Amino acid sequence: MSGTPRRWxxxxxxxxxxSSAKAFRSDRLGNSDAWAAQYNAAHEKFSLLFEKxxxxxxxxxxxxxxxxxxxxxxxEALRYLAxxxxxxxxxxxxxxxxxxxxxxLKKRPDELRKVYEVIERIIDPFRFPWVASGASPTEQQRxxxxxxxxxxLAAQRLATERRHDGKEGQETRVKNYLRDMGFDxxxxxxxxxxxxxxxxxxxxxxxxxxxxxxxVVVRLHDTRLMAIECKVSNSATNSVKRLNNDAAVxxxxxxxxxxxxxxxxxxxxxxxxxxxxxxxxxxRGLSLFWSHDLSKLTEFIESTR
Numbered sequence: 231m232s233g234t235p236r237r238w239x240x241x242x243x244x245x246x247x248x249s250s251a252k253a254f255r256s257d258r259l260g261n262s263d264a265w266a267a268q269y270n271a272a273h274e275k276f277s278l279l280f281e282k283x284x285x286x287x288x289x290x291x292x293x294x295x296x297x298x299x300x301x302x303x304x305x306e307a308l309r310y311l312a313x314x315x316x317x318x319x320x321x322x323x324x325x326x327x328x329x330x331x332x333x334x335l336k337k338r339p340d341e342l343r344k345v346y347e348v349i350e351r352i353i354d355p356f357r358f359p360w361v362a363s364g365a366s367p368t369e370q371q372r373x374x375x376x377x378x379x380x381x382x383l384a385a386q387r388l389a390t391e392r393r394h395d396g397k398e399g400q401e402t403r404v405k406n407y408l409r410d411m412g413f414d415x416x417x418x419x420x421x422x423x424x425x426x427x428x429x430x431x432x433x434x435x436x437x438x439x440x441x442x443x444x445x446v447v448v449r450l451h452d453t454r455l456m457a458i459e460c461k462v463s464n465s466a467t468n469s470v471k472r473l474n475n476d477a478a479v480x481x482x483x484x485x486x487x488x489x490x491x492x493x494x495x496x497x498x499x500x501x502x503x504x505x506x507x508x509x510x511x512x513x514r515g516l517s518l519f520w521s522h523d524l525s526k527l528t529e530f531i532e533s534t535r
Contacts, residue, residue: 233450233452233454233530233533233534234533235494235496235517235530236517236526236530237512238508238512238518240505240509243505243508243509243512243518244505246518246520246522246523247502247503247504247505247508249520249522249523250499250500250501250502250503250520250521250522251501251502251503253500253522254464254500254501254502264388264391265384265388268383268384268385268387268388268391269380269381269384271384271387272307272379272380272381272383272384272387273376273377273380275304275306275307275380275383276307276310276376276379276380276383277376278302278304278307279299279304279307279308279311280372280375280376282295282298282299282302282304283295283299285366285367285372286311286353286358286360286361286367287360287364287365287366287367291346293339293342293343296339296342296343296345296346297332297335297336297339297342300330300332300335300336300342301332301336303332305318305330305332306383307379307383308346308349309321309349310379310382310383311349311353311354311357311358311379312349312352312353312354313352313353313354313355313356313357314354315382315383315386316348316349316352318330321345321348321349324348325341325344325345325347325348326344327341327344327345328341330345357374357375357378357379358375359371392464400460400461400462400498400500400521401435401445401446401460403521403524404445404446404458404460404498404521404524404527405433405435405446407524407527407528408433408446408448411528411531412431413431413432413433413448414431414432414433415432415433415434415435416428416429416432416433416434417434418434418435418436418437418438419434419437419438420437420438421437421438421439421440421447421455422440424453424454424455424488424492424493427439427447427449427455428447428448428449428455429449430449430451430453431449432448432449433446433447433448433449434446434447435447439455439457439484439493440483440484440487440488441483441487442480442483442484444457444458444459444480445458445459445460446458446460448531450494450531450534451531451532451534451535452534452535454491454492454493454494454534455488455492455493455494456493456494456496456531457480457484457493457494457495457496458496458497458498458519459476459477459480459495459496459497459498460497460498461473461476461477461497461498461499461500461501462499462500462501463499463500463501463502463503464501464502465502466502466503466504466507467504468502469501469502469503469504469507469508470504470507473497473499473503473507473508473511473516474507474510474511477495477497477511477516478510478511478514478516480495481495481511481514481515481516482514482515485515490515494517495515495516495517496516496517496518496519497511497516497517497518497519498519498520498521498527499518499519499520499521500520500521500522517530
């Protein structure tokens, strides 16, 4: 039937999964520049924080010194003195303060003091062994603490960056590819009936399709809507969450809500996926495409003319 998404064989799924995993490994191995940039930025932050806090040595810090930490946008580095690091939300709740915004804390020295007192109580004794005794660190202790703290923060920042860039980058690639095919992006809209939303040769991003949000919604040439979920997975285990527990669940919903003749649920995949999970998702009505071979997306869209 013309305009029907292809259902891939087990062998084809295995081949695409292997190609995607290979591209993922190549990307990770070539990421040394990003790691160096994150480490250097984190090391600079902690060096400045140590300078402002007197190397966490003996002596009482003034309200002005503490306010200066937040004025210099070092609140994140301050949280990472804890063992383990504490989140913004957790620190705000534990310290029982209304806000951690620098402008607010500067006007409320009592709350700023409460925040620092929490950090003092949960400071990491392994990275900062001199704090408990009230002594000043040796140069070796200081450098070791700086390195360990920078590694800790850099690792978290890089992991967050990868998650953000993975999904956001994939959505961007899909949208740019659609533009190259002649589609125009239109503003996001809530789509509760299939006459709403993007029209001929249009697409929208982050659209509410029924009660579920789709990453990209495309109006196909035959008037159906194609809902594309962009999924990036860094492990076979993670692929269950990304694919089966999210994209396939949405596919079930959209097919029941709008009907198989009106909507085409799809997933654009990159990274590492287990072949069994791919097969299961496909059997639930989810059409599968890969970022390393976008030509198959073109092939399908053109088949709907």
